[in-house]
Each structure stands twice: as C-alpha cells, then as structure tokens.
Amino acid sequence: MGLSKTIWTTPTEYLSREQPEDPVLFFAPMVLQTTARRFLDGFPGLVTYAVKSNPDEMVIANLAAAGIQGYDVASIWEIELIRRAAPGAAMHYHNPVRSRSEIRRAVELGVTSYSVDSQSELAKLMEIVPVGAEISVRFKMPVAGAAYDFGAKFGATEDDAVALLAQVNEAGYIASLTFHPGTQCTDPMAWDSYIRTAASIASRAGVAIARLNVGGGFPSHRLNEVAPMLEQIFELIDRVTGEAFGDARPDLVCEPGRGLVAESFSLATQVRAIRDDAHVFLNDGIYGGLAELPLIGIIDRTEVRGPDGALRQEPGRGRIVFGPTCDSVDRLPGELSLPGDMAEDDYVVFHGMGAYSTATVTRFNGFGNFQLVTVMGLKG
Numbered sequence: 366m367g368l369s370k371t372i373w374t375t376p377t378e379y380l381s382r383e384q385p386e387d388p389v390l391f392f393a394p395m396v397l398q399t400t401a402r403r404f405l406d407g408f409p410g411l412v413t414y415a416v417k418s419n420p421d422e423m424v425i426a427n428l429a430a431a432g433i434q435g436y437d438v439a440s441i442w443e444i445e446l447i448r449r450a451a452p453g454a455a456m457h458y459h460n461p462v463r464s465r466s467e468i469r470r471a472v473e474l475g476v477t478s479y480s481v482d483s484q485s486e487l488a489k490l491m492e493i494v495p496v497g498a499e500i501s502v503r504f505k506m507p508v509a510g511a512a513y514d515f516g517a518k519f520g521a522t523e524d525d526a527v528a529l530l531a532q533v534n535e536a537g538y539i540a541s542l543t544f545h546p547g548t549q550c551t552d553p554m555a556w557d558s559y560i561r562t563a564a565s566i567a568s569r570a571g572v573a574i575a576r577l578n579v580g581g582g583f584p585s586h587r588l589n590e591v592a593p594m595l596e597q598i599f600e601l602i603d604r605v606t607g608e609a610f611g612d613a614r615p616d617l618v619c620e621p622g623r624g625l626v627a628e629s630f631s632l633a634t635q636v637r638a639i640r641d642d643a644h645v646f647l648n649d650g651i652y653g654g655l656a657e658l659p660l661i662g663i664i665d666r667t668e669v670r671g672p673d674g675a676l677r678q679e680p681g682r683g684r685i686v687f688g689p690t691c692d693s694v695d696r697l698p699g700e701l702s703l704p705g706d707m708a709e710d711d712y713v714v715f716h717g718m719g720a721y722s723t724a725t726v727t728r729f730n731g732f733g734n735f736q737l738v739t740v741m742g743l744k745g
C-alpha cells in the first residue's frame with residue numbers, strides 16, 4: 366500500500382486525473398476528526414478506539430489529534446503501534462487470550478488494563494501482572510441485533526463472570542466488567558440487557574466495579590436507508606447505566622472500531638469487464654477491501670463515475686458483482702443496484718469503507734495492490 370504525499374480535493378479529482386488501475390482507498394482526515402468529536406461529545410464516558418478495525422498510523426495520529434486518549438489493543442504489534450503513534454495514551458489489552466510471553470511484554474510496555482473471560486487466563490494474568498492494575502471480566506449473553514455473534518468466541522457466562530469478578534477483586538486488582546454486544550448493532554436495545562446483566566453480576570459478586578466497558582458495536586452507515594443512531598445509543602447507555610447501577614454507577618468506557626473509522630474512507634474500484642451485459646467484474650473483491658461484505662451484508666452507498674469523473678445517472682439495475690480473483694466465492698452477496706449506463710473502466714466508489722478493509726486485504730491471485738490517497742472530503 367503506497368501512501369501518496371499529495372492531498373487531493375475529492376476522490377473524483379484523483380480518479381479523473383490519475384485513472385488508477387488498482388483499487389484506491391481515499392482517506393478524509395477531517396471526516397475522521399468530525400466522527401471522533403461526535404463520540405467525544407456524546408458518549409457519557411471514556412472513548413477508546415479498537416485498533417484492529419483500521420491500524421493505519423495516519424488514522425491513529427488523527428484520532429489522537431482529535432482527543433481520543435485510549436486504545437483497545439489485541440496484540441503486541443498493536444501495543445507498539447500505539448506507543449509510537451499516540452505516546453502517553455491509555456491501552457486496554459482486551460484480547461482475553463494471550464500467551465505468557467505476550468503478557469510479560471505488555472507489562473514491560475506499561476499496559477495496566479487487561480480483560481479476562483476464564484479461570485485459566487486469570488491465573489496467567491495474576492502470575493505476571495502487578496496487583497493494582499485493572500482486570501475487566503468479559504461476559505457474554507445471547508443477544509440479537511448484531512451483524513454477527515461476538516459471544517461465539519469470547520466471554521464468560523454470567524455465573525462464571527460472578528466468580529471471576531470476585532476473585533479479581535479479592536486479589537487486589539481494580540475490578541471492572543466488559544462486554545461486546547456484536548458488531549454493527551443498529552438497534553440501541555443491544556446494549557440494554559448487557560448493562561442490566563453487568564449490574565446483576567456486580568451485585569451477585571458483591572463488588573462495586575470501577576468501570577463498565579460497553580464495547581464496540583456502534584454501527585456505521587452501510588445502507589442508504591439506515592443511518593446510524595449514535596446519539597440514541599449514547600442516551601440509552603447513559604440512562605440504563607443509571608437505572609441498573611443506581612448509587613454504584615461505574616465510570617463508562619466504550620471501544621468503537623467501525624463506528625469511529627468507517628465513514629472516513631471510501632473505496633474506489635474499477636470495472637474490468639461487464640460480461641455479456643450482465644455480470645460486473647471489479648478490480649477488488651472479497652479477498653481485498655470488500656472482505657466483510659459476505660459476512661455482514663452489502664454496502665449500497667455507491668456511486669459510479671466514468672474515467673473522466675462524470676457521474677453515471679441512469680436508474681440502477683440489479684447486477685451480480687464479482688471480484689478479480691479466479692475463486693468462485695469472490696462475489697458480493699446478492700445483487701448490487703448499479704446505473705444502467707455504467708461501462709468498462711468506470712469507477713464504482715463504495716462509501717463508509719474505513720473499517721475492516723485496509724486491515725484484511727490479501728495478495729491472493731496477485732491482486733490486492735492498494736493505494737491510499739488522502740483527500741479533503743469524500744463527497745464528489
């Protein structure tokens with residue numbers, strides 16, 4: 366991925382002048398800073414960023430400049446990245462499974478906040494992490510409303526969480542709770558039962574928790590028809606925490622990935638072929654920047670432009686869209702409505718592409734050679 370040093374005005378300016386043949390991810394730092402401010406102004410607690418959703422150093426630097434002071438990290442690589450790109454920021458090592466050597470290294474690098482979801486991993490933490498650090502017990506619930514189920518891999522059951530929380534507290538660590546309601550939760554109610562369950566776990570364990578981390582899961586704008594309701598989610602989290610915990614209200618933390626970063630990138634792909642006026646073949650697909658679409662559904666916020674930058678205006682028509690590799694699963698789910706007058710060499714621009722796109726690109730079949738271009742704005 367090559368970083369262009371020039372800052373362009375819009376994606377269209379770049380596409381029409383350069384006519385790139387590789388996919389381009391356009392990054393608008395101002396859009397990222399605006400979204401960061403929306404979280405900082407609206408969320409009733411500490412906003413941290415889930416680094417895995419987009420670990421680009423420019424993203425971290427812009428979030429730090431916007432005032433994001435904490436990062437959810439899952440590996441030593443991410444910890445070292447944050448030390449470099451946002452020195453002094455808090456790091457929450459919230460991958461609940463780590464090797465002993467990773468825990469030792471994190472302690473050396475000054476990490477003082479960890480999550481845990483099992484007895485065996487708590488024993489490892491207690492052996493290595495100095496007392497006085499924060500350990501957050503991660504619990505899970507069966508919850509509908511997310512694009513996919515995060516509880517399938519991580520999270521203690523309620524009963525196990527009660528026992529873990531009591532042990533953490535007794536051992537002299539700062540005892541907290543954390544959960545992740547699932548990604549792309551468009552329904553604010555996804556947080557409701559989690560927060561109430563957290564209060565019940567704390568009360569059964571007899572522990573006044575220091576902090577409650579309500580996870581990521583904040584939605585981005587993927588479908589034209591479904592705009593994310595961040596402020597309603599913030600309001601619900603604030604209200605339900607007050608109702609559930611009363612006088613024992615913990616400080617709140619959130620760790621959005623997608624909700625913070627998605628809107629600040631658009632992905633431009635080029636049409637390599639329209640086979641017999643039916644199937645559209647793009648220069649990017651599910652092994653590249655569009656990897657998430659088969660997992661959590663299509664993004665229909667697209668625009669199609671000719672190589673000269675002119676917008677294709679004809680009404681949309683459902684098309685089957687394939688990526689460039691020879692693998693038959695390299696296909697976007699369902700059909701994408703694309704203008705009737707679209708042609709070979711046109712650019713199909715997908716908006717809201719900043720999360721889980723740059724990070725998951727592969728070089729499968731010789732594709733995946735991306736460019737990253739900085740722009741003032743993503744519209745036009």
Ligand SMILES: *Cc1c(COP(=O)(O)O)cnc(C)c1O
Nearest residue numbers: 415548581582583620621622623
């Ligand atoms: C991936 C992840 C996040 C971010 O999830 P989004 O759905 O992108 O907001 C937050 N916390 C943890 C522990 C994660 O693993």
